[in-house]
Amino acid sequence: MRIAEQVTFGGSGLDRAAELRGDAATLAADPAARTVLLWRGKVLVTGEAELAVLRLPLAEVPGVEGPPVLLGREDGAPLFGSDISGWAPDELPEDGFLDPTEQRHPDLPEGSRFLELRAVMTGLSPRDAEVAATAKALFGWHASHGFCAVCGNASRMEMGGWQRVCPQCGGRHFPRTDPVVIMLITRGNSLLLGRSPHWPERMYSLLAGFVEPGETIEAAVRREVAEETGVRVGRVDYLASQPWPFPTSLMIGCRGVAETEALTLDPVEIEAAEWVSRERLLDVFAGRDESIQPARAGSIAHFLMHNWLADRLD
Structure with a gap:
């Protein structure tokens, strides 16, 4: 691998399983399916000296808003991202260049907490960093592109979160980079x-x-x-x-x-x-x-x- 590919958020070789996105709903029912969890753009991590992005069974995630997004496959099992931004914790994020606060959900595993990705990115493995960045970017796009750019009607998520489709005019919209x-x-x-x-x-x-x-x-x-x-x-x-x-x-x-x-x-x-x-x-x-x-x-x-x-x- 070239040194250039070792930059944070790149080079982990995540299998994005694009060919499976049209069947994401079926994959979500797989008992082996796991999900990473986001809250207002923060990622759920565990560990102290060494941080890791937590994978949870889809059925164990509380307060999920909308369908999960299909991130890919790990060890042959589907990997999703889920968002619970509607949860209101006691300690809210701070405004500023970097938010140092952490949020702990009472119904999630002990020791897990939501942290600002920019603050923890260097402490994550290349795979965890790529997974977290992909989930954050996708949910950020969905949050700001809920309406069709052609006719203005509300659009819906399809293809495992990699498209938005307008039921009114049929317009298809894809994640922006x-x-x-x-x-x-x-x-x-x-x-x-x-x-x-x-x-x-x-x-x-x-x-x-x-x-x-x-x-x-x-x-x-x-x-x-x-x-x-x-x-x-x-x-x-x-x-x-x-x-x-x-x-x-x-x-x-x-x-x-x-x-x-x-x-x-x-x-x-x-x-x-x-x-x-x-x-x-x-x-x-x-x-x-x-x-x-x-x-x-x-x-x-x-x-x-x-x-x-x-x-x-x-």
Whole structure:
């Protein structure tokens, strides 16, 4: 496996069993079927030192809203995702960049709790991370696409959660994935980092932006970097990708070679940006530079920066 496939949420080889989605209702009745559980986008995990996404028999899940979504197969048995977002716990999530609270359902196994996926993603196995990300992205899409985009009537879930169908006009709608380029922009021995105004204090990351209709990945890299920092980029190469279910993005990691160095920032998108040398970035990752906090571990930005330092990008 290439290093690029070892990014969080990718590379576990989940059997998605697409050929079985039309028979999801029958599969749900299989005694061997298991489900992972979500509550308002949080995933149910168990364990302390080592976290694991809990699989439960479908019949043991309380307060399920709507049919489960078919995630695939594990060891030959159907694996679903179920949502119980209607449950009202005593402790509600906090607003902010990252929710640190946990919720424990009284009717679920002792020790299990719902946690923010972004907070636990690096502690999960590759399989658990992929399963949780897939379930979170699917339920997020269903929550925001309950009505037909053609005629406006309520649509219904079909094909194991991988389609929505309008009973009024017959329109079919499929889960949305938004392509986002994220750029490792280098000039000599330095890397271009920036920060958005709403990020935690001192956090810097790679530049990123949505790919626009009619645009290639390479063109999106050059446009986004120019718009946000005024830097002109020449050669662009693909490095790695990461499903990012916050809410429904596919992060497309690229390397770009800068042809200019001067920075002219877009203050709406970028609060600050600077060229950071390899030696300084090494101090940042080692905690010896208090002026910069690197992108969160588990993100493709952290993955690309770390492997650029180690000269292991392939």
